[in-house]
Amino acid sequence: MRNMGDDEKNIKIHKILGDVIGKDGVTEINKLKGDLVQGNKYLIKNGKEAPPQDHPNGRDCPQCEGWTWKRTRECVHCGCDIFTLDDEADLKRQQEIQRQQEELERQQTIQRQKELDIQEQLRIQRELEVLEELKKQNKKEPQTLWDVSSNELLREHEHCKKQKMDVYSKRFIPFAITLCGFGISIYLVITLVLPNMFVLKHTDWYWIYAVIFGSVFPSALWLNKVRTRDDKLVAYYKERIELIVHILRIRGDL
Incomplete structure (x- = not known):
């Protein structure tokens, strides 16, 4: 996660929509893209508490990229349904994996078909060679010296x-x-x-x-x-x- 900060005011701005609150709980900048980091807590405009950055029980929100609680259904920053987004992401991943598997199977089928075609061509070629050899062997010899x-x-x-x-x-x-x-x-x-x-x-x-x-x-x-x-x-x-x-x-x- 990327953070920007002001060491004097102890304010670090996170890439989240929300009001920034100063040390004393006074709003200093309204509607700034970021959260206030004060101590080891994130505070946002509705007063909900967010986990500190890289907290073991925290995670990235797939929509707003905010650091929210891992076991909370809704993101404390943007309020989106994380589980639904996760399901959609899993579905997309599964679809992508399935598509890759289908593509791999298609490539394998094409490769097998090519090998079968090559084997068939070799078989036909061998048959033609055998037929040609048989024709040479069965070629009629001159019956008499008059035919030579x-x-x-x-x-x-x-x-x-x-x-x-x-x-x-x-x-x-x-x-x-x-x-x-x-x-x-x-x-x-x-x-x-x-x-x-x-x-x-x-x-x-x-x-x-x-x-x-x-x-x-x-x-x-x-x-x-x-x-x-x-x-x-x-x-x-x-x-x-x-x-x-x-x-x-x-x-x-x-």
Whole structure:
């Protein structure tokens, strides 16, 4: 609370409407905005006693801002109904709090809706990506070489030629192993079997048979299997190359 004062007359003027009374109870200034503070009491024109400033049982009047009694319904300065004003202030505060809560709920609802919209957009985007991927996977492949473009046919032609040469090159190891097996068998026959045919014991013949059968026959079987497989691959690539060349010649691209 703001106070103005005159130390000589012991008068302090408070921001309240009322007559100012001097030391001896004589009115010195009429209708001045303020109360007289004399000792530890406030005195106003109708003689009602007001609490001293900052008194523990005092409070501000919400209308005139005067320091009045806390438990008195009416203000001793302006006579207003403090409880009614307090109720109105509480109502305004409650309305403001309710308005803030509603605004907060509205903002939260908007935020949740934004998050849901973002999730929905992401879901739609994922679905579109999945559909696009499925379209790529389900895209029909050319049924025959006639449905393939000339550029693709040329690339396929080079690929088939390369694969055919790879098949031929991979035959070297099986043929080499088989030839070694035959060479070992022939060497054993010439150096051991023929010169000593009539002096070899039964156990020696067993060893010779074991070496011959262990080297020649597995190698021959393996070579036959590899040759059969490779012949099929070579025939496939040859046929494919011939068909590609035929198509390219008909199209005039070769």
